[in-house]
Amino acid sequence: xxxxxxxxxxxxxxxxxxxxxxxxxxxxxxxxxxxxxxxxxxxxxxxxxxxxxxxxxxxxxxxxxxxxxxxxxxxxxxxxxxxxxxxxxxxxxxxxxxxxxxxxxxxxxxxxxxxxxxxxxxxxxxxxxxxxxxxxxxxxxxxxxxxxxxxx
Amino acid sequence: xxxxxxxxxxxxxxxxxxxxxxxxxxxxxxxxxxxxxxxxxxxxxxxxxxxxxxxxxxxxxxxxxxxxxxxxxxxxxxxxxxxxxxxxxxxxxxxxxxxxxxxxxxxxxxxxxxxxxxxxxxxxxxxxxxxxxxxxxxxxxxxxxxxxxxx
Numbered sequence: 001x002x003x004x005x006x007x008x009x010x011x012x013x014x015x016x017x018x019x020x021x022x023x024x025x026x027x028x029x030x031x032x033x034x035x036x037x038x039x040x041x042x043x044x045x046x047x048x049x050x051x052x053x054x055x056x057x058x059x060x061x062x063x064x065x066x067x068x069x070x071x072x073x074x075x076x077x078x079x080x081x082x083x084x085x086x087x088x089x090x091x092x093x094x095x096x097x098x099x100x101x102x103x104x105x106x107x108x109x110x111x112x113x114x115x116x117x118x119x120x121x122x123x124x125x126x127x128x129x130x131x132x133x134x135x136x137x138x139x140x141x142x143x144x145x146x147x148x149x150x151x152x
Numbered sequence: 153x154x155x156x157x158x159x160x161x162x163x164x165x166x167x168x169x170x171x172x173x174x175x176x177x178x179x180x181x182x183x184x185x186x187x188x189x190x191x192x193x194x195x196x197x198x199x200x201x202x203x204x205x206x207x208x209x210x211x212x213x214x215x216x217x218x219x220x221x222x223x224x225x226x227x228x229x230x231x232x233x234x235x236x237x238x239x240x241x242x243x244x245x246x247x248x249x250x251x252x253x254x255x256x257x258x259x260x261x262x263x264x265x266x267x268x269x270x271x272x273x274x275x276x277x278x279x280x281x282x283x284x285x286x287x288x289x290x291x292x293x294x295x296x297x298x299x300x301x302x303x
Binding site: 036039040041042117118144145 | 208209229230231232233235236259279281
């Protein structure tokens with residue numbers, strides 16, 4: 001019995017000390033799980049809805065690995081308001097993801113998540129998100145992998 | 153009381169491991185049984201269905217004794233995780249390889265068996281969804297029994 005208590009206490013301490021913020025994992029894990037599902041169920045497309053950590057307004061960027069100047073990033077943004085927001089948030093700084101990456105630039109903070117194996121972003125996508133509805137990410141199966149093809 | 157529960161748990165686990173109490177283990181056992189029946193009944197072929205009790209998609213793969221190359225694995229119409237698992241098993245076999253291999257691949261795990269009672273002349277695989285079973289055909293040929301269909 002005392003061993004059980006010790007194990008439970010140990011686990012609680014480990015959990016408390018863990019530096020991983022679970023809310024950061026929601027976006028990554030939701031996309032990854034949906035992509036795995038899509039691959040294994042042999043579907044061609046699916047959409048995953050994720051509640052974002054930070055409230056709107058926010059700019060969401062889906063970028064393939066590469067080097068993007070602030071100006072180039074503004075070029076991907078269709079909305080004039082979104083462009084202004086990006087300008088304010090980036091302050092001329094580039095983004096250089098080394099893996100396909102999703103960025104959420106909100107007023108209260110920035111969230112980013114990288115994707116490694118079997119999940120790619122064929123071309124940069126930018127979204128100006130003005131409401132707190134979940135972010136919808138459209139996925140497409142391509143060969144043995146999955147692509148992020150749209151944000152809404 | 154706790155000790156008794158622990159002992160029963162360990163024994164149950166050992167029994168499960170020994171007799172392959174998994175879907176892959178059951179499939180392997182069914183293939184061996186079908187091969188024995190084929191010989192005992194002097195038949196030329198046998199077709200059987202095997203239910204696979206998984207609540208998610210899976211892949212069953214048969215690899216011939218001579219193996220398979222990485223390039224061939226890359227060309228298979230399989231999800232990424234299944235290819236990775238296949239590659240890994242070919243590079244680092246989890247048992248002393250004697251004959252063809254039977255694999256049951258899932259998103260986050262894979263189970264492999266060496267098949268010593270039958271042979272496989274080419275890579276065969278089937279991609280199934282939750283609740284679907286598999287169908288296999290064994291055919292007696294010169295030199296042994298071959299798995300000639302996997303559906």
